[in-house]
Amino acid sequence: MFLILVVIAASCAAPKDSTKSVVLKAENDSTQKDTTEVVALDPGFESWYAMHDNKANYRSKQYYHNWNVRYVREWNLKASTYPHAQLFNGQINYDFSEDYPLEVEHKLFMYFQFVEHKLGIPILTGGSRPQPVF
Structure with a gap:
């Protein structure tokens, strides 16, 4: 049996004919261990x-988590206030206490x-802002 939990759903304002969003989902399957992945629905991402994912330049999971907490808080604030709500369509339900894998934290940060x-x-x-990692 396959269980999908949508943990995060966010979207960015886009022209009417395209959708930009990212979803973090956890999959639980009896044949494999639990996995979590970031699925970006933005076709350009x-x-x-x-092109920019270089494991040699990865920082620690805590580094990405700390920045993701800041980004998610700011994103959610903007998603709930005019005029930013037009650009940040939808709040992100990111669990700050969840121990996501490094790959998930990194991809969300990216x-x-x-x-x-x-x-x-x-x-x-x-x-402060993060130094570009690409």
Whole structure:
């Protein structure tokens, strides 16, 4: 039996004919151990990620988790306030206490980098920012 839990669903404003979103899902199957993966529904993200995913440049899981907490908080704040809600359509249900695998934390972090750097939509305002990892 296959169980899918949608843990995170977020979307970025896009032209009416395209959808930009990312989903973090946990899969539980009796034939394999539990897995969690980030599924980006934005058609441009996977190719961008493939070009910028370099395991040699990975930082610690805690590094990505700390930035993801900040990004998710800021994203959710913007998703709930006008005029930002038009760009950040939908809140992210990211469990800050969950121990996600490094690959999940990294890919989610990279999605936020994609939104900021490739799409040009700032998420974090003021304060420190992560150094680009690509």
